[in-house]
Amino acid sequence: MLLSLIVPGNVQAQERDITFTSDTEEVTLVCGDTGRFILSQELADSYNGSDTGSDIWDDMDWDSGTWEDTGWFYGFFDDYDSGNWDFGTDDDMGNSGDNVPETSPAPGNSGEQNKIAYTEYSSSDATALEVTKDGQYSAKLGKDVILYITAYNSENTVVYNGSFEIVVKADLSMAALSETSHTAYWYDNTKSPLSFIVKVNGAKGLAPSGGNTGFDYEIRSAIEAECSISGEEITISVYSPGSGVIEIVLGDRTFSFKINVKRVTISGNNSLYLVKGKKKQLKLKGTSLKTVWTSSNPSVVKITKNGKMKGKKPGNAIITAKTGSGRTGCVVSVVTAGRLKVLKRAAWIGKHWKYDQQKRMQDGYYDCSALVWKAYLKEKRYIMSKNYAPTSADLGKWCAQHGKIIKGNNTKNLQKLKMKPGAVMFETGSDNGRFKGIYHVEMFTGYTFYGYDYNGKEIIGTKWANRPDNYYGAGDLWAQL
Secondary structure (H helix, E strand, C coil): CCCEECCCCCCCCCECCEEECCCCCEEEEECCCEEEEEECHHHHHHHCCCCCCCCHHHHCCHHHCCCCCHHHHHHHHHHHHHCCCCCCCCCCCCCCCCCCCCCCCCCCCCCHHHCCCEEEEEECCCCCEEECCCCEEEECCCCEEEEEEEEECCCCCEEEEEEEEEEEECECCCCEECCCEEEEEECCCCCCCEEEEEEEECCECCCCCCCCCCEEEEECCCCCEEEEEECCEEEEEECCCEEEEEEEEECCEEEEEEEEEEECEECCCCEEEEECCCEEECCEECCCCCCEEEECCCCCEEECCCCEEEECCCEEEEEEEEECCEEEEEEEEEECHHHHHHHHHHHHHHHHCEECCCCCCCCCEECHHHHHHHHHHHHCCCCCCCCCCCCHHHHHHHHHHCCCECCCCHHHHHHCCCCCCCCEEEECCCCCCCHHHCCEEEEEEEEEEEEECCCCCEEEEEEECCCCCCCCCCCCEEECC
16 A cells, blocks of 8 residues: 655655545655654544445435434344344334344444554664654655554454555755865776765765665766765766766756866877987876886886986887876887987878889888888988888898898787887788798887786887887787898
């Protein structure tokens, strides 16, 4: 049985009595409400039958005088059931004979046996709705609760027994968020999602599961985020750096929450060149916290506690910047001044010139091996010829003849940062009758840093002269020019 007494949501708690009647539909309380539950005699009468319903008793026309004596009516049917048809000797049949009791009440009439002498109440969840046996209640937690009511007459006979759903809502009249804006930091080792908690202060009776307090949110920006609530704590989870506004709806209250998740990076890029013997200052962007700087290979790149690095010799190193538990990094490749010109020229050709094997030696055009040959002119090197670029297969054969092939497992060489910018990778295996079936060559221009995996290991990618990052993997034949 669902009863209800509508109460405006999120109003201040009050003390009030609630009477259950036959037309009560719903009971809604606010946490902090106190008072007394009362069962009306009307509901008890209805429970035991009604003399106003359209049933057999109304069809009998009790007021016409024909069936004035309801006691006779009961007696009549008692005798009928027992086989005794002695109606008595009275002419009007309104007075019973020997077998007709005169004191039996008509069904549906509120006699002494239906009159409520006392009522007992109990709650299915005292943590949400505390109620004493005499109906004194206290609403304490936003949940649906079943209220059980049993009424007795003076002879301790049950004259009413029912249960009702009580909707207890949290009192949000004084609710406020512990903060209305939050700044967080996204490092390369941040494991998605990045979560933080905002407390709901001043609310009364918020249930851990949310209970009867409506909760919703709307992200008013491009940031990817989610919100959830447990008791008085709202958890906000973000899946990427960004900023925006989250509209948080709690009951009939709406709170505007600004969020700013800053990406923490090293100044410059995640892939840097440093000329041998030169110095360069690094800074951590996105935070002003104290930073601890380290180099994975100080013999290649040395860095001070203030973030100033110096190129010691050609090679690669990962520079890590750490603030507390957050860390980010970049790959620094130390090169000669001439090699830096080669790398920049190769990238420029790949971006601005056209690929054409027929015109490969003309300005504005290139093919794969011509790009390598033309780029190395910046280092004043003429690979195999001063006038004409070799084919990729001829370049591979020349590298093998001159000890340029890099030994070892190329995948491990890449992971250990052994490949130096300016190296070339050959694609082999074609049935073209050339050296090792080489059909293409690509210039490797360095590494790029992508952060850390879930085991804390650095994620490193590859860079190419005229291909997107990570376009190629390790390949099977590398040479260092």
